[in-house]
Every structure is written in C-alpha cells, then in structure tokens.
Amino acid sequence: MADVKSAETKAPAASGTWGDDKFQMPKRRLTSGGIVALVVKVVLLAIIDALTVFAVWVLIAKGDWIAAVVLGLVVIGVNVIYLRPGLLPGKYLTPGLTFLAVFQVFVIIYTGYIAFTNAGDQHNSTKEDAIAQIVRTSQERVPDSPEYTVEVYKQADQFGLLVAEPGGTTSFGTSEQPLEETSSAPGGWEKLNLSQIVRFQDEILAVNVPVSDDINDGTLRTSDGQKAYVYVSSLTYDEAADTFTNTDTGQVYADDGQGNFRAEDGSTLTPGWRVVIGWQNFAYAFTNDQIRDPLIRVTIWTFVFAALSTLVCFALGLFLAIVLNHPTLRGKKIYRILVILPYAFPAYLTGLVWAGLFNQEFGFINQVLLGGAQIPWLADPWLARGVVIFVNMWLGYAYMFLVSTGALQSLPDDIIEAAKMDGAGAWRIFRSVKLPLLFVAVAPLLIATFAYNFNNFGVIYMLTRGNPRFTDTTLDIGATDIMITMVYKVAFGGGGGRDLGLASALSILIFIIVTIVAVISFRQTKALEDLN
Template identity: 85%
Template sequence: MADLKTAAPATAAPSRWGDDPFQTPKRRFTSGGLVALAVKVILLGIIDALTVFGVWVLIAKGDWVAAIALALVVIGVNYIYLRAGLLPGKYLTPGLIFLAIFQIFVIIYTGYIAFTNAGDAHNSTKEDAVAQIIRTSQERVPDSPTYTVEVYKQADQFGLLVAEPGGGTSFGTNEQPLQDASAAPSGWEQLNLNQVIRFQDEVLALNVPVSDDLNDGTLRTSDGRTAFVFTSALEYDEAADTFTDTETGVVYSDDGEGNFRAENGETLTPGWRVWIGWENFANVFTNEQIRDPLLRVTIWTFAFAALSTLACFVLGMFVAIVLNHPTLRGRKIYRILVILPYAFPAYLTGLVWAGMLNEEFGFINEVLLGGAQIPWLGEPWLARFSVIFVNMWLGYGYMFLVCTGALQSLPDDIVEAGKVDGASAWRIFRSIKLPLLFVAVAPLLIATFAYNFNNFGVIYMLTRGNPRFTDTTLDVGATDIMITMVYKVAFGGGGGRDLGLASALSILIFIVVTIVAVVSFRRTKALEDIH
C-alpha cells in the first residue's frame, strides 16, 4: 500500500507558465509563440508611438483632459495585452474601444451639440470667427507695394515664400504669419506655373498674415508670382473684445450669444459656438415654423413605420404560406425570385422606382396605364402611398424568409390535432399557426418598426421628402419622416444648416424610439405564455 501511495502522481500547484505543471519556459516559447509575441510588441509599439504624438498635440492645444484620458486608455491597453492571465480582456478590449468611439462618443457629442448654437454661422471657436471676419472683409490697399512670391505645397497645405521690396525674404501660410526665412522649410515643394494653375482655387484662397496682428493685413496673390497687402475696414480690439468699422465708426461687441453685434442689431458673420442651454428644445415646441411641420412629420413617421411593417409582414407571410405548400412544384425557383427585391441595394431600388413613378415619362404611367398623367410623387397622399408601396417591395422578402423558417418549425402534431377536431383551414391558421408565428417574429416586427422609423434611404432616394409643405420656411414635405427632417435641418435646406436644432431633434427621436421599443417588448412577453 505504501508503494502504491508513493507511485501515485501528486497534484502539482498551477504553474505561472500555464495549466500544464510540466510546461517550461523553453517549451512555451516555440517559434509560433515568439512570432505572436513579436507581432504583439510591434503593434503595441506603434499604438504607443501614435499615442505619444497624440498626447503631445493635445497638450500643445491646451486640452489636458483629453490628453490624460488618451494616455490612461493606452496604458490600460498595454497592461491588458502584456500581462498574462487576462484572456477575456484581450478579446473585449477592441470591441469596447470601438463601442466608445463609434457609439458612446457620438451620443455624448450629439447631446453636447444639442445645447449649443452650432450651425452655418456658429461652427467654430471665437478666435477662428475673429480671423474669418477680418479675412472676409479685407480689401486691397491702394498703395500696397508689390511683393514677389513663390507658391509652395506640403500635403494639403499651401504657403508663400515672399521677397519683400526692401530686401529680405520670409515664409508664411494661412495659419502661420510671415517669418524671416531664406528659403521654404524642409519638406515644402515649389509649384511651377502648371501646378499653380492646377491648384488655382487653393492659391487664390491663400491669405498669409503679415504679422501676428491680423489688423496689419494679409498677403494675397492672384497669379502665383506677385502679391499685395489686403487690410480689413473692421479693426479688432482684443482688450475691449470689439470690432470697429474704421469707415463708419460702428462698434460691434460680443452679445453673449456667439455674435459680434452693433447697437442697431446688425451682426458680423461668422459667429462662434456657445452654450445656449435648452433653447433648441424650446424652439421645437414654441416656434410655429418648426413645431407645426414637426407634428405632421411625427404623425406620418408613426404611420409610415407601422403601415410599412404591417404591409411587409402580411405580404411576406402570405407568400411564405403559399410557397410552403408541400405539393407546389418549383418552390426553390419561386423563393429565389421572391427574395430578389430584398437582395438589391435599397438606394438603387429607390432610384429605379423614382424613375418608374415619374409622372411624365415613367414606366407605370406610360406603359402600364397607357399614357396617364398620375402624379405618383407630386401629390401628397399619392406620394405617401408610393413610399409605403416601394418600402413593402423592398422589405417583404425579409419577412418571407422569416415566416418561412417559422412555419417550417411549427410542430405538425398540433396542426393535425386541429384537423382531427374538425377545425377549418382558416381556423387552424388563426388559432394555431398565427399565434405560434408571432412568438417567433414579434421581436423582429419591433426591430423592423424601429428600422422603418428611421428609414432614411427609401424616403430620400424616392421623393426627397417632397411634395414640400407650403406653410413653413423649412425644407420639409409630406413624405418626410423625422430622420429626413433632421438631415435637412442639419445639412441645409431653406434656412441653412442648424446642427444644434438637428441634434435636439435627434435626441427626441432617440427617446421616442426607446419608449416604443420598451413598451413593445413588454407587450410581447404575453406571447411567451402561448409558447
């Protein structure tokens, strides 16, 4: 017995080199292990180098919070990937990073913009606004001396090497004032005449400050060879934080709302982005030009999402039932044909249907209806019917696939029991198949409703939201849903871009969709009893 006990293998303590207690460092570092380790170290080294550069840039801009946050994140990444035993973290880290960049950051930034006056006239900092006001109001000095210049390019930046009339040379760009230099900095390439012509717009846009004080003027060139001094009639007083028109004497002061405003109400453009609190949200509910069209658009959005989802489901389920009959020949071919609309890109299909529904030369009016002049996309209710029909065409294939799978998974014994009890085909479908079908497709119907609620592509490609409402200054129409309205407010249409208002509307859409989804999922719990 003693010999047997002696011969029995003892349970060794877990080794720090792995689960195998007999594994040694020499056996662990095989050629494959060394390659993996080398790749990991190289990738982490690249990430660390980019991080050091990014932190240096952020510190140079004075953004210490972002610099510290970036450094801490990368330090955490290094710790996770260099320390043994954190295998789950190695897989979760990339996903969490991308989630933070593409989801969390976007949501937070959208929320921030919603509380600002960001838009066409207020889309940068106050310093940028001051510089832009001076540049846009500049005129050539009548007695300006002629400067001989050479145009240089580095990446997407352009600069001027200037030979001053009194002797000496200097170099500058739009962001960097003229500084004494005998030649262009290293890395800058001189443009010949053909290249100057090629980059004519960029060369004409060059406004090189003469000094650190923008009031001293800038140099501009029209031919890439000579330049002249341009100065602004608006003189900025940094101490008083005011602009003064040297010709009229009008003073423009900071009004606290992101503008330089005179006593008569005139403002200089552009302004700058400032915090305005709940003003954008208040405008949504108090400004008639926004509130009334938004109310109509919201009602139509719910109707469009609900009717599109219902139509896709009904048609998809009907086709699935028909093609699921066991005695039907050629079912595979029919199923392939049915899912073709779902397989084509929605944007392309929307454009094709827009051409087919054209009132003057569309296929439907000219061929199918014998030359009729039916305004499918020009009359509000016909346009709404058209977008629902096209969306049904795009989406019923998806519902067909889902319903086909659900029907084939239904237990045959329940259906046979209904037939034995004398139930008709309609009764079996209504009382047996449909409830069991809802158990499988109810979550997908909710997801489809949420997708249609924000179905930008079919609306924008088919109608652009038209026909337009005539009682509002916003570029909003009868077929616009909330997401297309947000797009038009954010990126132009009528009154220009208003990113702050568009962000506020986006938050409202998010809240509405979230409420609808939560309520719908709670209601679907009742179907679990059926299952």
C-alpha cells in the same frame, strides 16, 4: 500499499512535473506559432501606443486635457489587458467594447453635445478662428501698398510665400504663420514653377499671410504668384475690449454671448463661433411656427409610415410563406427564388427605378398600364404617401417571407396534429395555434423592423425626397418626409441653411422616441414567452 504509494510519488518526478516532494507546474513552451503571435501582439500594441502618444500630445497642445487623460487611461488599460496573463475574457471583450464606444456611445454623446450648441453654417469653429476669418473677409488692398516680390512654396496641402520686401530683407510665412525674417524657405518646402502655380491657382489666391502677429496690420496676397500687396481690414479688432470697430462707419460690434459679434442695431458679423446655448434648439423646435407645425405632421406620418410598412410587409411575407410552404406544391424552390428577388437589389437603385415608373408624364405606369393617364402619383400628398408605403412593401416583404418561412418550418407538428384531431379547421389552426407560436419568434424582428422603418432614409429620399412640399413653411419639408429626412434637410441645408444644432436636437428626439417604443414593445412581447 506503501510500495504502491512510493511508486506513484516517484513516477511523476521522472517526467519533470514533480521533484523534491514539491508540486511544480509544467513550464510553458513557446512554439513558433506562439512566438509569432507574441511578436504581432507587441508590434500592434507599439503602434497603438505611438499613435496614442501623438494624439495625446496634439490634444494637450489644443488644451483638451480631459480628452487627453481619458485617451491615455484607456490605452494604458488596453496594454494591461493584453500584456498581463490571466485576463483572457478581457482580451476578447476589449475590441468589441472599443468599437461600441467609438461608433455608438461617442456618437450619441457628441450628438447630444451639439444639440445644446448653436452649431451651423456660420458657427462651426472657435472664436479665434471666427475673428481671423472676419478680418480676412473684410480686407481691401491698401491703395499705396508697396510691391513685394514673392515665390510660392508648397508642403503637403499647405502653401507659403517667400517674400522679398522693398527694404531688401527676405521673409517667409503662411496663412497660419506670420512673416518671419529668413534667408530661404524652411526645409521640406517645394518651390512651385509657373505651371504648378497655374495648377494651384485657386489655393494660392486663398493664401493670406499675416504681416505681423497683430491681425490688424493686414496680410499679403498674391494674384499671380509673383507680386504681392498688403491688404488691410476695414474692421479693427480690439483684443482688450473684445470688440470690432468699422473704421469707415465707426460702428462697434461686441460679443453678444451667443457666438456673434453684434452691433446695437442688431446686425452681426459673419462667421460666428460655436457656443453652448442650452435648451434653445429644443425650445425653437416646439415654439417656432415654421418648424413646429411641420414637425408635428412629420412625426405623425413617421409613426404611420413605420407601422404600416411593418404591417404590410409582414402580412404579405407571411401570406407567401404559407402558400409556398404547402407540402403538395411543386416547384417551390423556383417560386421562392422569384419571391426573394426584390431583396437582392439595392434599395437606393430600386427607389430610383420606382420613381421613374411613377413619373406623371413619362412613367411606365401612367403611359403603358393606364393608357396615357396623367395621375400625379408623386405630386399629390396622399398618393405620394401610398406610393412610398407600396415601394417599401416591395423592398421589405422578401425579408419577412424568409423569416416567416423559417418560423413556420420550426413549428412543432404534434401541436398542429392535436388541433386537427380536436376538429379545428385550417383558419382556426392558423389563428389560434400557428400565429401565436409564430409571434414568439417574429415579434422581436417586427420591433426591429419598425425601428428600421422609423429611420428608413433611403426609400424616402431616393423615391420622393420628401415631396410634395408643405406650403405653409419656408423650410424644405414635405408630405412624405419622415423625421430622419427632415433632420437631414435641417442639418445639410433645405432652404434655411445648415443648422447642425437643431438637427442634433431632433436626432435626440428620434432616439428617445425609438427607445421608448422599443422598451414598451419588448415588455409587451414578454407575455408571448409563456407560449413556449
């Protein structure tokens, strides 16, 4: 027995895994594939680290210390996960969590932040940018301005002027950099010839080179790329008092705390700048008559549209699935292909096609099918709503057909046979056996479909663009608008200009509504799990 143990102990030592009566793990050997993977990993991490260093440097230069610290800590964590052995789960989770944070969590947080600001057409940047823009837009050419000889230079998308001043000195500057005395243009700048000046004429006309660090001293502008003149603003900015004064009228504009320079008579200078205004956007949505009443109607219609679209799509899809799933039906494959054809066409294209078919004067439905009738399918509010639901059913029933077909084919045959032996008819089997079992698999998909239809921007915008418009509001909001199309119009202009802050507030409301509906629906569907 001792000999056997001795042999068992010495045998592994010959293979190199045991030695001197001490256990030793086999040494890892890097194959050619392992070396390539290691090199790729190191190179990718090096690229990420280099980009991160640059991004952190830019953020620190802008004063965004919090963002710089967060970004740095995240990338350090990524390096630890991928360089330290033994963290295999983290290596698989990190990419997914990163994309989740960037494309969902960050978007939600940033939208929430914008909802509490006055972001919009005239409030999209910082106060410093607004001051500079106000000065530029109010500038006029100085009548006795000396003539400056200039040469136009270009670097990437930026343009600069090499200025020969009347006194003989030479200076260079851009719209962001005031004139600095120099003998020639900085390195990396390309001098433009006459044909290039003509090509970039609009960009060159927009160049405003500050004469000095004080914006009140004016800027140089050129109209032909050869001569430049001094332009001075009629509004003088007092940095100490933080006010603008109109040199012609003497009117003073002061910071009103709402992102504007406002005078005592209520007039403001444009543009303003972005500031946090708290709950004002949410309050405005529920107190202003121009948006409150349309918002209520649009919200009700959104629920009706999402519920009816989900119901009719499921009903038609389930009906076709039952019919085409009959065991004695011939040519089922051909019929199924024909049924799912609408699912193969892009929704945007289908919306445009149906919009043409329902055209009141030239549409195929009125002119051919109805013999030249003039039915206002898309001009009457209720007809337009019916058309929207019909077209959405056309787009969505094929998906429900595929889902229902798969669910029907997975139902256990023994339960159905037992119901037949108990004397249940076809309708009773469907209502009491098939449909409850079907809901177990389909209910989560119905909830997801409802959420999708709640934000179904494409079919509404491509078919009706939300029309016909409501007559009791100046905003571009109509009878077929749902909340997401209303948000789009508010955000990107619909008669009242762009209001990104209000649009973000409405987006938060949509997010809250969909979340509440989804939570309640999933809780209700838990009862169906007992059927399993």
